[in-house]
Amino acid sequence: MNSNFDEDINRYHTFSEKWDGVEKIYYEPDLLPLWVADMDFRSPLPVREAMAKRIEHGVFGYNIRMESYYNAIVDWMDRKHNWTIQQEWICYSPGVMPAISLIINDFTQPGDHILVQPPVYAPLSEVVIKNNRKLVENPLKYENNRYTIDFIDLEKKLAQGIKVLILCSPQNPVGRVWGEEELTILAQKCIERDVLIISDEIHSDLIYQGNKHIPLASLSEEIAQRSIVCNAPTKTFNLPGVQTANIIIPNEKLRKLYKSALNRHFLQFSNTFGVIATESAYRYGADWLNECMAYVEKNLSLVDSYLKEHVPEMKVVQPEGTYLAWIDCQELKFDTPTLMKCMLKKAKVAPVFGKTFGSEGEGFLRLNLAAPRSLIQRGLQQMSTAIHEYRAARKNV
Ligand SMILES: Cc1ncc(COP(=O)(O)O)c(C=O)c1O
Incomplete structure (x- = not known):
């Protein structure tokens, strides 16, 4: 594999909507952004080289x-x-x-x-x-x-x-x-x-x-x-x-x-x-794309198996394409404000909340899988901990 999809590239201060813009949208600092549909990977090397050559030309x-x-x-x-x-x-x-x-x-x-x-x-x-x-x-x-x-x-x-x-x-x-x-x-x-x-x-x-x-x-x-x-x-x-x-x-x-x-x-x-x-x-770019999708597919398997083991009430709707995971959270029985509070305030993870896609999306989340596996893993752990803590607190009330 020529591309290092595992590399955690710092995208802050690059005018990135996903990273620099997330706090303004969700009114919450220090969120792990798994929302906007772009990738946290570098584009294929030949593309970057062609663009660099054009910059060098300077006109x-x-x-x-x-x-x-x-x-x-x-x-x-x-x-x-x-x-x-x-x-x-x-x-x-x-x-x-x-x-x-x-x-x-x-x-x-x-x-x-x-x-x-x-x-x-x-x-x-x-x-x-x-x-x-x-x-x-x-x-x-x-x-x-x-x-x-x-x-x-x-x-x-x-x-x-x-x-x-x-x-x-x-x-x-x-x-x-x-x-x-x-x-x-x-x-x-x-x-x-x-x-x-x-x-x-x-x-x-x-x-x-x-x-x-x-x-x-x-x-x-x-x-x-x-x-x-x-x-x-x-x-x-x-x-x-x-x-x-x-x-x-x-x-x-x-x-x-x-x-x-x-x-x-x-x-x-x-x-x-x-x-x-x-x-x-x-x-x-074809080789890069094949490598990228193989990597994303492994992220998808990770999300699927992690949720099955730790939060079985969150079910991945198996995608056939896109690097997005649509997750059915209805069995959690959280209303949208609770789900949002749990994800944003407790888990510190920013998905796209399902309602954004129409009322049919209520009770669902969309996670972006085109990120280094370490970030996906961190997001899953933070989400799982937040949900378990929230439930424990609710039981004790
Ligand atoms: C289905 C779909 N159409 C269009 C777009 C946006 O395309 P563009 O940036 O070229 O307007 C997106 C971006 O997420 C998308 O998911």
Whole structure:
């Protein structure tokens, strides 16, 4: 192994949201931050070297996206996902969320109905509300510690007149990597009702052994023509601060509309490090990613076995992808304020509390597993001690 994922890198005073920003969010000092979805690992060495070389060059003018940049993306989609895409399908965005916001603004009207599937990454709901569209929810079904799509409810909601469905694939926070059958049924229903699908696939490269991500638009030509796939190298290679994304739009009309919106908002210029990082990560980052996911998978096993032994009322919902662990804490029988107090004040651990992802997330926590094992171990011990102490104190009252 070339990368040292065990290294505990001090991220304080790096303008890090996860480390420097945690106290301001949770009003508590000295928290172990296992919240924001970025990694505590260094990005792949070839990416850092390419960026360092560019810094050494020292001239930071405006950028264009050159042939080699597009080729690197096309090759990655082919090698990683067995998906043949055309270079002209690739559109730029300074992030997945700005692209989704732009699409909602430009492809729909205020008051139009847009569907999401909670519990889900909160900005996917916020982007609908903040743009004055009507948020329609099709909650995922949770049975036997596993999430699936509720197709009966979906059918009902689509019948009400939905303009856009925002799919989170793989799903943050529940970790599902949607299968071919589920995706095909969902897409078919959208075709029948003339619904555009925005497929947020930012976690698509972060897949555990035995699972396979299927890009929505790779399923069929008909599905591709009504899909906008949002992708990025930023989650995959720990580059989210670089803020860049690839918005893949096979349909020419939709692509023209998107590009004109991007230009109208003067967002068409790439960040210097966005282009460098994208190209070098997709070209040279595959080995690092394999090592990283093998490491994260061991962290997942640790969390699972530790909780089974020490706090069996906290159950990991086994993820198929993402470096996030969605933990069902309902058997603890703590209400949200108690769970928050226990985690933040007693354990000094900062997860994301499930309610953030919608009311369906109440009683759950999301832990970030992309951290050195020593930090994960410390977090688990602190959480376990806090819960046992809290219970003992409650018994004595
Ligand atoms: C599902 C999902 N979409 C989008 C984003 C954010 O993407 P970006 O920083 O490119 O806007 C995240 C970040 O956690 C995410 O989990």
